[in-house]
Amino acid sequence: MxxxxxxxxxxxxxxxxxxxxxxxxxxxxxxxxLRAWLRLIDSDRPYLxxxxxxxxxxxxxxxxxxxxxxxxxxxxxxxxxxxxxIENRIRRFRPSDPWSAAALGPFDWxxxxxxxxxxxxALYFSNELLIYASQIWGRPRSPALKLSVEDLQALxxxxxxxxxxxxxxxxxxxxxADGSP
Numbered sequence: 798m799x800x801x802x803x804x805x806x807x808x809x810x811x812x813x814x815x816x817x818x819x820x821x822x823x824x825x826x827x828x829x830x831l832r833a834w835l836r837l838i839d840s841d842r843p844y845l846x847x848x849x850x851x852x853x854x855x856x857x858x859x860x861x862x863x864x865x866x867x868x869x870x871x872x873x874x875x876x877x878x879x880x881x882x883i884e885n886r887i888r889r890f891r892p893s894d895p896w897s898a899a900a901l902g903p904f905d906w907x908x909x910x911x912x913x914x915x916x917x918x919a920l921y922f923s924n925e926l927l928i929y930a931s932q933i934w935g936r937p938r939s940p941a942l943k944l945s946v947e948d949l950q951a952l953x954x955x956x957x958x959x960x961x962x963x964x965x966x967x968x969x970x971x972x973x974a975d976g977s978p
Contacts, residue, residue: 823968826966827966830880839859842960843857843863843955843960844856845962847962848965849871850965852867852871853867853868863955864951866948867945868942868943870942870943873939873940878966879924879963880964881922881923881926881962882922882923882962883921883960883962884921884958885958886918886956887920888914914949914950914953914954916930916931916946917931917933918931918953919931919934920952920956925940926940929944
């Protein structure tokens with residue numbers, strides 16, 4: 798509940814014009830992200846929230862946090878991501894190098910029949926974010942987040958294509974220099 802009070806305080810701070818131009822620009826982005834979060838809370842479906850401040854990917858349904866997944870490796874940098882949707886639930890890694898041998902695995906048609914996550918699975922979002930766990934992915938291009946295998950498998954198994962994602966920016970819940978939230 799305190800996060801929602803903090804969100805309301807940030808929105809009020811933006812409306813009353815405190816802070817410099819750079820802070821206002823950051824607050825506009827934070828304000829838009831928090832409004833999107835409030836809309837997701839009202840929806841009756843699970844969604845993912847990347848909390849950059851806490852370094853976690855959380856599975857939510859309404860106001861409830863169903864699972865907290867610590868991020869092991871974050872390559873987002875200072876990029877502003879906003880929101881996105883799951884575009885692809887990737888079950889196995891396919892090398893992009895045409896001379897490398899593809900790993901043994903199920904036939905392509907089995908990709909559409911299997912539903913549970915594997916240790917090599919990943920989630921790819923419309924904002925080009927990749928969430929993965931296995932070392933087989935190497936160092937994927939930015940933006941990417943690495944989770945533990947167990948956490949990624951849990952998120953993979955409960956989400957579906959089109960499922961919403963929200964990325965809370967760094968500093969979304971910090972106190973400003975004048976002491977106001």
